[in-house]
Amino acid sequence: MVVTPTLTDAARLASALPPLLVAAQRVATTVMQGVHGRRRVGQGDAFWQFRQYRPGDAINRIDWRQTAKSRAVYVRETEWEAAASVWLWRDGSPSMDFSSGRSVPTKKMRAEVMLLALATLLVDAGERVALLGGGDRPASGRGVPRRLVNALTESAVLGANASVPPQVPLPAHGHVVLIGDLLDPLESLEAVVRHYAAHGVHGHLLQVLDPAEEDLPYDGHVKFSGLEHEGDHTIRKVEAVRDAYHARLVAQKEGLARIAQSVGWTWRAHRTDRPPETALLSLYMAMADTGRR
């Protein structure tokens, strides 16, 4: 089907995106106030500290000007500034278009806000960022979040509407952040994780769930229908199956945690009725930790 972008469509897009971006910026700014650089020695341009020469240090790293000022020999250390490449992905399937109440954003909206905020943070920190399956090379710079926004709204991204991340070849030592409800069968998710882990890619899983999905707050006779043509399921007495549902949800979460752990990835859960900043900060710190290793 050929989509003819009309003026109204364009206007709608233009008006819809900036709020998303603004929200992401706001989230990112809040988080950024608590994070300052990598605070560790490494390759980079920024001066970090002087340190007394120790045997084994390369001679060309001696800062002669500083050494001349005193009797000890000093080595100049720079802050670690190795730019990592991060591929971001969010679940774009119809099942993400769900919110259980007016005051709660849809899962998709929350996932995209988190993705863009994370991208903003990473770009600010000098990392290179790209959408997983987007085909672009990771890039840095202030324009990246805006480009990501455009890319998110286009369906050109590979697996844009899939609930499972695509398996594309990535260079080693890259980072992958997968944001979605991650309710698909564990096997399919595990396959993806293993695919990237096998390529030496670090990864983080952020599971975004609606409070209704966590609590199953329905009673009585209810006919449930899925959002992705999974079919209907009628339960005569929902309150009677709530515990069983919880058990299944916990099993799913534990399975995800286990898969992540087995390959050295992290897994986090986030509810859409909670503020996104906490989850984002935690995710960001986790990424910093992974980088330190």
Place this chain on the structure above:
Amino acid sequence: MLSLGALAFATPWMLSLLVALPVIYWLLRLLPPAPKLVRFPAIRLLLGLEPPERTPVRIPLWLLLLRLLLVTLLIVALARPLLNPAAELGGQGPLVLLIDDGWASAPNWSVMQRHAERLTERAERANRPVAIQSTAPAALDDVQPKHGLLRPEEARAAIRALKPKPWPTDRAAAVAALQKLNLPTPAHVVWLSDGLDSKDLQAAAERALKLGSLEVIRPESSRIALTLLQPEAGGRELKVKALRAAGDGPRRIAVQGSDDRGAIVARTMLDFAPTATEAAATIDTPTELRNRIARLDIEGQSSAGAAVLLDERFRRRPVGIMGESQTASGQPLLQEVFFLERALEPYAAITIGDRTALLGQRMAIILVPDNASPGSDDRAALNDWIEKGGILVRFAGPRLAASEDELVPVKLRQGDRALGGAMSWGQPAALAEFPATSPFAGLTIPPDVRIQQQVLAEPGPDVGDKTWARLTDGTPLVTGEKRGQGYLVLIHTTANTGWSNLALSGLFVDMLQRLVQLSRGVAGEGTAQQLKPWRALDGFGKLGAPPLGTLPLPPDAMQTFRPRPVTPPGLYGDQSAQVAFNLGGRVDPPAVLGSLPSGVATDRLSEEGETDLSRWFLAAALILLLLDFVIALLLRGLLPLPGRRLGRAAGAIVIAVGLAIAVSPGDVQAQQPQPKAPPTQQRPQQQPPSPPPAATPTQPKPGDDALLRATLETRLAYVITGNREVDEVSRAGLEGLGEILRARTSVEPGDPIGVDLEKDDLRLYPFVYWPITPDQPAPSVAAAANIDRHMKSGGILFLDTRDQHITLGRGGTNADLKRLLRTVDVPPLVAMPQDHVLSKSFYLLSDMPGRWAGGRLWIEAGNGRINDGVAAIIVGANDYAGAWAMESAGRGMFPVAPGGENQREMAFRFGVNLVMYALTGNYKDDAVHLNDIMQRLRR
């Protein structure tokens, strides 16, 4: 037809469907409600989950009950419930309506008509023809109703054309007429009776029963027509008497007297003792007011039997006697004035005085005894007065005999003495029979009346015509002459016992009375003339032109009159004088419908017909159905509104509907043009009088509560007179006025308050209404000081004599007003000028009516230095509170005459003006000068 008290079902077999209710109950319980629809992304986790217990889903109990109610309503609606069901038309064959349309049916007439129409409707449903026969003889101008069997629409037209007649029924004749119709038998006769017994009742009922079956419909005994009897004119008051058919508990009725223009001038209450069928009361009113009463009516009963027309016989006429009060002379009991006064006193209002005093007032007749013989200028003035319609009655005596006096109807024989020696009476003469043309015709002459001395008329051709009474020897005793519109009458003997013993006889009283009656014309009771019909009452007691063909009454009608089609009750006579013939007392005294032959069914006359309730039940079922639909949607989660929002919305709707209902009656008022809010600026010295800054030690200090109650709101006050009815009217009147003030002005008075002149400090109230009653005690000196303080501190005292200006401003003063204000320092009063502030303080008014109209207000003579010239005392007489008093339904408590509701509105406007005047003083007067003031300020 299944009947359950006031409810019946037209198709009761439908109710058998109710048996199905338990089945529906069971089915509903079995059928679970449709599941709620939920879109749920994590359905993958739910797939395969089943609740462990397999209990079926139950419909909630309240929903179950709701649906059962719905089904029940539907079934009941199908069974066609009827409220106040009419019994099936009984009997067989055609329906014969025998309708009592005598005078006694008038109060219940509309109900009877409706009842008859309903019966016709039922006959129509049963395809039975209808015949109609009224029991009272038809009126002369009635269109003869169609006899025989009628089609339903003809029958309805005939029922609507029937009118109650101002004479009694003749049931035997009506049944006889029915039998002559040769109706197919058997027929079903329904007799719509007026509830009164009659002598021919038994026989008529038995004959009607022969036609087939008979059902008698009778009204509640308390609704049977009342009869008002002719009042007796006692000395000062009218004694009214009413009859009822059954002594069924205490009952209170009101009788009102109205004048010939319909204005109500008197009212009295009659109380029936629990078992009595008779109640009496007196109407005690000032003479002038009483003379205006043209008819009496039982309030709320419009029938010829409840109306009594009054004629001259019931009026007290003002009679003047020329002369001095008898005390001036040494032998008061022999004075002519004394005899005249004693003879007339019970029947007339007597004034004694000289010519100027008498002619200054309105007199129907002036009696001139011999010792007050008029001088020549008196004679000229009296002659003028006669020409204009007065009646002068002179009495002969030594002075007249001695003088040359032309103010006599016949030329008197000259001589210094009345020919006493020349007359050759063997013995004192007796009176001859009165001539038929004389006003005295018909009076019986006591045999022992003897005339010893008289003045003699000069024989002439006209003496015979002018002679109204003569002695057995043919000499005239009374001569009369018509002069202009009036009469000059001479009694040829003295008014005392000097010349005859006539003054001692009852005949003297009768003759004087006849003369008093002359003041409206010669034709009086007992005149030998036929009385032509002048005005006739209709069945509802309305006075109108007599129908063509009404017969004149014979001279002896006073004794023989019976209301009949050819002689309906009414006024007979001519324009100058009429005699009233009433129905009350001329028909059999009312009695409750007596025993009926066996086999006669009876029923009550009922106002309400049956009401088909099925559509209401259907509507209720429909509403429940909609409700059920909404509930079903809600249960399935298909309504966008979450439950609590819906609850809030429902609450809002309920509140909105409630408000709409509460507000809607007010719309009527809102549509009336609302006057602009009055200027609220108040003059400092005219503010409601505040309590004294330092309580004077002599003044009992009211409790703070009372002070606060009186002053927190502006309150209109009325003086407690001690007469419970008057006080209640005052309170209701001020309440009604307050209601108007709240609705139309920015004055928002609190509840009116009654004040005791002796105890309460009047200064707390800017406006005090004081109705004058004869029985309230005169205020003590302390109370007078209280009133004085109130007036001096800027309060307004509004006195209402409530007597329609009879005693106010016509030379006389109200005795009660005088008595009550004796101790009070009343400033001089003047009639209110036309351009006074009171006529423009809010509305522009030209006159100030209350319950009555007319007359003037009397206000304090303007004195610019005290209270800025605001009158502290206003005196009116129109019973203002009576006009302001409203019943809860917004209707006036009392009728207002003569202007009706229009006048009541004017009374309210006057009240608004009055209160505005009390609160803002001369503000409106000053506002006229606003331009000048502004100009001066600018300079």
